[in-house]
Amino acid sequence: MAVVSAPLSHAGGMVVAPPSLADPAYQGLWSWVTTVDHKRIGILYGVSAGAFFVLGGLEALVIRLQLWQPDNTLVSAQMFNSLFTMHATTMIFLAIMPLGLMFFNYIIPLQIGARDVAFPRLNAFSYWTFILGGIMLNLSFLLGGAPDAGWFGYANLTTRTYSPGPGIDFWMLGLQVLGVASLAGALNFFVTIVNMRAPGLSFMRLPIFCWMSLITMILLLLAFPSITVGLLLLMFDRFFNTNFYSVPHGGDPILWQHLFWVFGHPEVYILILPAMGIVSEIIPVFSRKPLFGYAVMVYSGIAIAFLAFGVWAHHMFAVGLGPIADAVFASSTMLIAVPTGVKIFNWIGTMFKGSVAFKTPMLFAVGFISMFIIGGVTGIMHASPPADLIQHDTYFIVAHIHYVLIGGSIMALLAGVYYWFPKMSGRMLNETLGKWNFWTFIIFFNVTFMPMHWTGLLGMPRRVYTYGAELGVTTLNQISTIGAIGLAFSVLLFVVNVFTSLRYGEIASDDPWDGATLEWSIPSPPPTYNFARIPTVHSRDAWWGMKHPERLHLDPIEPTPLAGGPAHSTETAHTVVQTAPHDTTPSVIHFPSPSYWPFVCSAGLATMAVGLLLSDSFGEMTIPIFAILGLVLLIGGIYGWSYEPA
C-alpha cells in the first residue's frame, strides 16, 4: 500500500492516501499507466476522447470537401465509405461515449460524496481496454483499409463475400473490445452510485446528473449484450464460415438489423441522457433556482430508458416488417416524445422567474435545449412510417442525427467542460474565448446542418461519395461545407481555450459558480482523497443546503436534523472515517495502491483480437498463436490483480 502522510487542514487529522499529483515522486507516464484514481482516469478519458473527437471531425471535413461539387474526385469511393464509417464509429464510440465517461469518472464520486468508484482497478481496466480498442480500430487505416460498410454495418454487406478485406474485421473486433470496456464501466458506475452514496444521500436527493448516469448504466448493461451477440455471429460468419447472415445458405441479414438496433436505439439515449444530466445540473445553478420538477425529471429519464428498448424497429420502416409492426413501433416511438418534451418544459420552467446568468456553460446549455428541440421535432417527423419512407436514408436524417448528437450531446458536453473545468484543473476557462466559441459553434452548426433538411428532401441519399449535378443540390452542399469549416474553426477556439487556460487561466475558487452539489464543497482541483470527511447529506442540492441551511425548510423532502448531530462512524468498503465533533481525532483514509495489472488484462484482451486481424496478411496460424498469448496475458493479469495487496 502506498502511503503518504500529509497534514490536512480541513480535517485536522492525518491522512493515509495514495500518492497524489502534487507528489513529485509520483509523476510521469508510469504514474498514469498505473493510476486507479477516478479523477486521473477521468482526465485520461477526456484527453483521449478529445483527440478522437478531433480525428472524427477531420474525417467529417474531408467528407464535406468531397461533396463540395458534383462528381468530385478528392477521395475514392472506397476511401469515402471508410471516412463516413470511421467518422460515425469514432464520434459515437470513441468521442461522445468516453466524453461522458470523463464526467462519470470525475464527477459522480464527487457528487455522491465518495472517495473513489466502487472498483477502482476495474475502472482502470475499462479505460485501457477502451483506448486499445480505439487504437485498434484506427490502425485499420494503415493496415489494409479501414472499415467501409457504415457504422451500422448492415449484414450481408459485411460478410466475407461482399467485404473481403480486413476493414470489417477491425470494425467488428474493435467494437467487441470497446463493448467489454463499456460493460465493465457500466457495472462499476452502477455499483458506485447505488452503494457509495454519502450518508443521507437518498435516491431522491441524488444529483440529477448521477440519476441520468445511473439510467445510462442500465441502458449500457442491457443494450451491449445485443450487439455483442450480433458481432459474434458476424465473426463466426467471417472467420469460421458459418452462415448466420448468408442468404444462399439460409441465413438472414434481418437478424443483424434487429440485434443491432436493439442495441442501437438505446445507444442513442446512452449518448443523450448524460448530456441531459449535465444540462439539468447547469441550468439550476445559473438560474439560482432548484431544478423545476426534479421528480418528474427522474421519472421521465426512466421512461425514456424503458421505451428505448421498444422502439428499435423504427430504424427499419423500409425493411417491410408489415403494417402491424410498423404501427406498434410508430406508436412507441411517438410516446418517447412525451418524456422528452417534459424534460424540455422543465428546463424552461427552471429558468422561469430565475436570475439567469449567461456564462459560457449556461450559453451552451441553453443552446443545447434550442438545438435539441429542432432534432426532437424532426424525430417525430420520422416516427410516422409513411412520412419516414420519404425521409429514410436521405440527408434529412443526417440533419436530424446531427441536431441530436452535436446540437444535443456535444453542446451539452461542451457546457459540462466549461462548467467543471475549474473543478478539474483549478483554473477557469477564458470567458471571452468561451463566448466566441459558443456563438461560432451554434451559428456554423446551423449553417452546416440546417440546409441538409432540404438536401435530403430534394432527393440526395446519405452515404454517397458523389452526386449528379442534375439533382440540383450543389449550392446546398456548398453551404454545408462552408459551415463545416466554420465549425472546425469553432472547435479550434475551444482547443486553444483549454490549452491556454490550463497555463494562464484565472485561478478557480472552490465554488466559482455558486454551485448546488457536493463537488463544489471541496478544493479545485480536489485532493486525491476528495473529501477529508465524508459529508452527511441533509437535503437535495446538498451543498446549496449547507451554504444556506436557513432555506432547508423550503425543500420538499423532510431534512434530517443538521446541527448538533452526534459523532458518527461511517463504514464503507474502502473507507473508515472517524469524525469527532471537533475534528481532533486523526482520520484514516485507506486507498488501493496503483496497479499495472488492469493494463496487462486489457493488453491481453487486445492481443487476442490482433491475431484475427493479422490472419489476413500473415496466415491463419496467427489466430491460435495470438489467442493463446492474449489468454496468457489476460489470465496472468487477472491472477496478479487478484493477489495484489490492497
Add this chain to the structure above:
Amino acid sequence: MRQRWLSVLRSRRALPGIAALTLLGLATACSSEATNPQTAFNPRSDYATEGLNLFILVIILGVVIGVLVEIALIVTAIRYRRRGTNDPLPPQIHGSTIVEVLWTTAPVIIVGAILFYTLPVIFSTQAPAPSGAMDINVTGHQFWWEFGYPDAHVVTANEVHLPLGQTVNLVLQSDDVIHSFWVPALGGKRDAFPGHTNYIWLKPDSLGDFPGQCYQLCGYSHGNMREKAIIESPADFQAWLTAQQAPATTPTDPTAAEGAQLFQTRGCTACHTINGTPAQGTVGPNLTHLASRSVIAGSILQNNAEDLRKWLADPPAVKPGSIMPNLNLNDHELDVLVAYLQSLQ
C-alpha cells in the same frame, strides 16, 4: 378583424414562426421538377400523394410546435436574465404538479393526433395489392436495377416503364446485398432484400420521366446506382412492351456483325443475356434491347457511342466496385462492340 391579423403579423414574437413557415413554403415551391427532378414534393401516384400529404401535415405540426417551444425558451432566457450582480435570490420554486400534468398531457395529445392520421395510412399503403395489378419485378444488383415484366417475359435494366392510370405492383428483391428502391415521384421507398420479397403498389397519375436511386448503402458505387421511372400512356407502354418481347435483331452492318461475333467469344456471355443468341448470362443486365434505353451503367452514363466506349474500356474506373471487370479491350474491339450494342434496338 383585419387589423388584429395585421398586428399578429407585426408582433415580433410571431416572426420566427412566420419565417419558418415561409421557408418551408419556399423550399416546397422552389423544388420544381425542373431544378430538382428527384424532389420528394413531386408526387405522381396515389401512393406518393397519400404519403406526402401525411408528411406535410407532420411537418406543419412539428414546425409550429417547435417554433412555439423555441419562442418560450428564448423569451424566458431573455426576460429572466440576470441584470446586475446584486439581483435578489429568485423564489425557490421546486415544481408544480398541475403544470407537470398539463405539459405531460399536451404532447400526448399532439402525438396522439399524429398517430390518428398515421395509422390508417400505414394499413392502406401496406395492404395487399388489388387484384388485376400488373406485377413488375424490381431486382437490386451491385450496382444497377433490373426490371422484369413476368407476364410479358421481358427483362430490362435502369429504366422502368409504367402505364399511366394502371395499378402496378413492384415486387422488390435483391440478388446480392440490401438495396432500397426510391423514385420519389412514385412514393415512399422500400428495401430490396436478398432472400425475401417486398412490394409497393401504386397507380401513376401523370406522364413523364422521374429519376430515383438506391437509398441503402450497398457498396462502393452505392451513389452510382440510379434508376428512372418512365410513365407513358397505356398505348405507348403496350407498344414498348411488345417491342421488348422480340428477340434481338441480327446486325447487317459488317462492323456491328463483327461486334456480335466478338460478344459471343470475348466472355460477355458469361454475364449477359441477348435473346435470340446463345448469350444467356444473368449476372449483368439483359442487353437484348440495350439501344432502346437512354442510360447505361446504373444510369450514370448516357447511352451513346462515347459513353459506351468509356464504360467498356474500364468499368471499375467509371463505377468503383463494379462487378464487370476491365476486359482490356483494344481500340478495334471497342469500336465493333459499341457498334453492335448500338444496333440492339
